[in-house]
Amino acid sequence: MGDLGRLLKESWSLVEEHQDKVAGYFYARLFLSYPDLRDLFPVHMDVQRSRLLNAIVTAVQSIDDADKFTDYLRALGRDHRKFHVEPEHYEVVGGALIEAMRVHAGEQWSVEYDEAWAEAYAKIASVMLQGAETDTNPPFWYAEVVAHERRATDVSVFTVLPMQPFEFRAGQYVSIECPRIQPRLWRPYSIANAPRRDNTLEFHVRAVGAGWVSSALVRRLEVGDMIRLAAPMGTMNLDRRSTRDTVFVAGGTGLAPVKSLLEELTRYNRTRWVHVFFGARNREDLYDLAELNRLAARYPWLSVVTACSDDPTYPGEQGNISDVVARYGPWSEHDFFVSGSGPMVKATLKTLAELQVPSIRVKYDSFTDL
């Protein structure tokens, strides 16, 4: 770890325990110095409270890998155009963050820490700004909900039609906001189809715990609603030059990007064997199985294995999908795509490492919806 990385980690450990207070101070400082900024945030800050702070801290802490994150940060800058973020906002946010940490760190805080955070933050902000400034697309797209279907108690699949052309690559995700239901609350979801001639986009959403946006999208979204979409992000794309057979491992609605990549494969694949491992808690949550089976019946190169982790009488595989994949194989020559909750992705990456799958052949995008 470089010196800068060490200083950042060291200083964050001084305030880590008081994250809530740091977040409270940070937003108060932000809105005090820039009352206009309040309009960019949702009315109720409860859910939002730790999001921005966590995102910045994670990005800053990864500064040693900044080169690796350049594409991500540029895309994040483009994505942030949906908030109408101006260059001066970046400065205010950085200043408020450092002040909030300094105030809560106690006597051990030093000028060195101030400088380290300022340097790392400036680097990240400049890459994000570059991404935003070179983007010629609209800051967001309006899209009309044209279909909405409840597939399980907590899972819905819905389709939208963007009002202007919306370009993306199979496997990417976008932030979504529904102004009628929850203005200014944006959450990322994967697009569950490859680009289509009719421009429609499909999303799979599960209403989880305190996930306000997800619950609203599952329970309250209606055909005819207008939602807003931000710029597409993510690098979980197919490499058309690869001739390797491919394995997709999906947990729950993490199936969405897998469906998108499968749809792309149906357009050109003739030679690669493709295996889908789809895990859910119970059989009802295997919400898209009928469609997967239909694809497998039509394309001889595709096979599907399903598993339930909390349904002992399910006749298919039992257990977490990260373990189920290890019962098949050998996999050391395959390309892998992993999609699901953070813990599911982590567990699957561990299994694959144990199975000697080189990490370079494993693609995943990890994002969590709260």
Ligand SMILES: NC(=O)C1=CN([C@@H]2O[C@H](COP(=O)(O)OP(=O)(O)OC[C@H]3O[C@@H](n4cnc5c(N)ncnc54)[C@H](O)[C@@H]3O)[C@@H](O)[C@H]2O)C=CC1
């Ligand atoms: N909706 C979308 O477009 C996308 C969603 N995701 C993420 O996928 C997740 C889906 O959540 P749910 O449907 O509620 O899935 P879930 O929590 O019900 O889990 C589904 C399956 O994933 C596996 N799994 C879960 N936790 C695991 C762990 N700790 N270790 C090993 N395996 C585990 C198990 O096989 C389980 O049956 C969410 O976290 C969401 O953020 C990811 C990509 C796209």
